[in-house]
Amino acid sequence: MSRGVNGKQHSIIPKRAAFPSVPVRASLSMSTSTTAVEQKKSPSMDFAIPIMVNGCTGKMGNAVIKAADSAGLHIVPVSFGAEKESGKTVEVSGKEILVHGPSERESVLASLFNEYPNLIVVDYTVPDTVNDNAELYSKVGVPFVMGTTGGDRDRLYKTVEESNVYAVISPQMGKQVVAFLAAMEIMAEQFPGAFSGYSLQVMESHQSSKVDTSGTAKAVISCFQKLGVSFDMDQIQMIRDPKQQLGMVGVPEEHLAGHAFHMYHLTSPDETVSFEFQHNVCGRSIYAEGTVDAVLFLAKKVQSKAEKRIYNMIDVLREGNMR
Numbered sequence: 001m002s003r004g005v006n007g008k009q010h011s012i013i014p015k016r017a018a019f020p021s022v023p024v025r026a027s028l029s030m031s032t033s034t035t036a037v038e039q040k041k042s043p044s045m046d047f048a049i050p051i052m053v054n055g056c057t058g059k060m061g062n063a064v065i066k067a068a069d070s071a072g073l074h075i076v077p078v079s080f081g082a083e084k085e086s087g088k089t090v091e092v093s094g095k096e097i098l099v100h101g102p103s104e105r106e107s108v109l110a111s112l113f114n115e116y117p118n119l120i121v122v123d124y125t126v127p128d129t130v131n132d133n134a135e136l137y138s139k140v141g142v143p144f145v146m147g148t149t150g151g152d153r154d155r156l157y158k159t160v161e162e163s164n165v166y167a168v169i170s171p172q173m174g175k176q177v178v179a180f181l182a183a184m185e186i187m188a189e190q191f192p193g194a195f196s197g198y199s200l201q202v203m204e205s206h207q208s209s210k211v212d213t214s215g216t217a218k219a220v221i222s223c224f225q226k227l228g229v230s231f232d233m234d235q236i237q238m239i240r241d242p243k244q245q246l247g248m249v250g251v252p253e254e255h256l257a258g259h260a261f262h263m264y265h266l267t268s269p270d271e272t273v274s275f276e277f278q279h280n281v282c283g284r285s286i287y288a289e290g291t292v293d294a295v296l297f298l299a300k301k302v303q304s305k306a307e308k309r310i311y312n313m314i315d316v317l318r319e320g321n322m323r
Helices: 059-070 102-115 127-140 153-163 175-190 215-226 242-249 285-303 313-318
Strands: 024-033 050-054 078-080 089-092 095-100 120-123 144-146 167-169 199-206 237-239 259-267 273-282
Touching: 050 059, 050 078, 059 089, 059 095, 059 120, 059 285, 078 102, 095 102, 102 127, 120 127, 120 285, 127 144, 127 153, 144 285, 153 167, 167 285, 167 313, 175 215, 175 273, 175 285, 175 313, 199 215, 199 242, 215 259, 237 242, 242 259, 285 313
Parallel strands: 024 273, 050 120, 078 095, 120 144, 144 167, 199 237
Antiparallel strands: 089 095, 199 259, 259 273
């Protein structure tokens, strides 16, 4: 439950009417299902960029390997994982990938980078390893795409800046979601205080394995704060219970293990006006395909010896379609 104006409680339900009817209502929703889309290999992709996907035993790493293979990239048959995964072989898209534990990482990566001088590393590991991994990539000098959330982000950027390595760093790899975030930031910059006095309710639902709060939700809330809304991050309603996701949120059962549903509801002080922003993602293809585009983008920056070294998904979007 979430507490709104005048102390009233409301349950946030994206697919059904969860709020009282009001005279004026504006809604912006975006729903994306990404389960059945399998892109064909691009005929123009005749250069096979070698990529190493760390976290290949996870569902996101697995999805990235499939998308990269479909795009014609060369999957290096090596990955890094936890100590308990060391020596394990994972088969993805007909390719066998050997997982190395933490103690072998530096020597293995240095050897790979020597063998594949155009190598790009993709990181979809866990929040606790973000900084250590970035320090490793920076030390070896290999360009990388960091899609993992969490960690000390200031330390992350400082590490990359000091190493002068090329990197795309973004906790949100879905290009369409990033475009929505960019639009929110533009609105916040051009119309500060436009929603002063409005109350905000935020619900985000993700698979039960996601323990941290959505970085996308935090980014959107930051925009609303600039627009004059008073809201603390600890007021976010996090849904991780599959029963609630099915009955209350409306997540399809087949996507309980991989989804990202967000809803933001604004209400005027007198409760006569409400605005609702919603974006729902089922599956992981939207992020995997965005990651592949980030790899292609970064490869071009490395090849052209671009002056700028650290990029995000906004930069990738500005380049247009990579495939």
